[in-house]
Amino acid sequence: MDFSKVPGVLGRIVAGRVQDYRDADPDLGAPRAGERRFEAALRGPSLSLIAEVKRASPSEGAIAPLDPATAARAYEQGGASAISCLTEPRHFDGHLGALREVVGAVALPVLRKDFVVHPAMLREAADYGASAALLMVSVLGEAVGEYLEMAHHLGLDALVEVHDERELDIALGSGARILGVNNRDLTTLNIDLAVSPRLIRRARGAGFGGVLVAESGYRTAADLGPVRDLADAVLVGSSLARSGDLARATRELLAP
Numbered sequence: 001m002d003f004s005k006v007p008g009v010l011g012r013i014v015a016g017r018v019q020d021y022r023d024a025d026p027d028l029g030a031p032r033a034g035e036r037r038f039e040a041a042l043r044g045p046s047l048s049l050i051a052e053v054k055r056a057s058p059s060e061g062a063i064a065p066l067d068p069a070t071a072a073r074a075y076e077q078g079g080a081s082a083i084s085c086l087t088e089p090r091h092f093d094g095h096l097g098a099l100r101e102v103v104g105a106v107a108l109p110v111l112r113k114d115f116v117v118h119p120a121m122l123r124e125a126a127d128y129g130a131s132a133a134l135l136m137v138s139v140l141g142e143a144v145g146e147y148l149e150m151a152h153h154l155g156l157d158a159l160v161e162v163h164d165e166r167e168l169d170i171a172l173g174s175g176a177r178i179l180g181v182n183n184r185d186l187t188t189l190n191i192d193l194a195v196s197p198r199l200i201r202r203a204r205g206a207g208f209g210g211v212l213v214a215e216s217g218y219r220t221a222a223d224l225g226p227v228r229d230l231a232d233a234v235l236v237g238s239s240l241a242r243s244g245d246l247a248r249a250t251r252e253l254l255a256p
């Protein structure tokens, strides 16, 4: 695949990951049974929360020096339904070891949050105990369908992420069961909370029956209003990570 056309900040992050995995073995090995734990955790009568272990980001720089296992436990105590763990090292201060620590610390399903550009990244996610991996249409384009099959081969759920109508149409055609709509444009880092409601309505209108996740930029319970009766789940990182009391911040975010 040619990733050199990915624009802006996202392009720079992706270029680093392409380098990191240039010589990695693409072999996935034998098929593994899928438990679909991540998907199941997000379905439910009320809005579910995926709480993210996020120590830094390109838009905010250092966020908080979280210990991944401690942070994940606090999110679990606060009522999160799943944990997202960033493993990208250069821009998000994540690492693969954090994934294993988080998986060992909580009973909740864990998402490997990274810029997947190589099959080995999915094999690692499964080897380190993740229940799911992020696949970004802004990075993979039409190849997202192949990556989805690889994730399922490994027994992983996939959160297929989109940011605009064109990406959504690719995701809908890929066979994705879990769709995430990112309010943040990763090429410019601008946030617009109107993006998730708009694309979630479009996905439902197109007959999508899977799980829908609104992502990025949510700080308060009030912020969740526009997606409360629309999305199955929200993905929140920075505002929880920065709060100083992660369990309490999680509880307050989920309070209706």
Ligand SMILES: O=P(O)(O)OC[C@@H](O)[C@@H](O)c1c[nH]c2ccccc12
Binding pocket: 052, 054, 113, 114, 115, 161, 182, 215, 216, 217, 218, 235, 236, 237, 238, 239
């Ligand atoms: O910190 P926030 O604004 O609550 O956002 C969390 C999450 O949505 C964000 O970290 C994210 C969404 N998609 C991504 C893709 C790669 C890296 C990070 C992300």
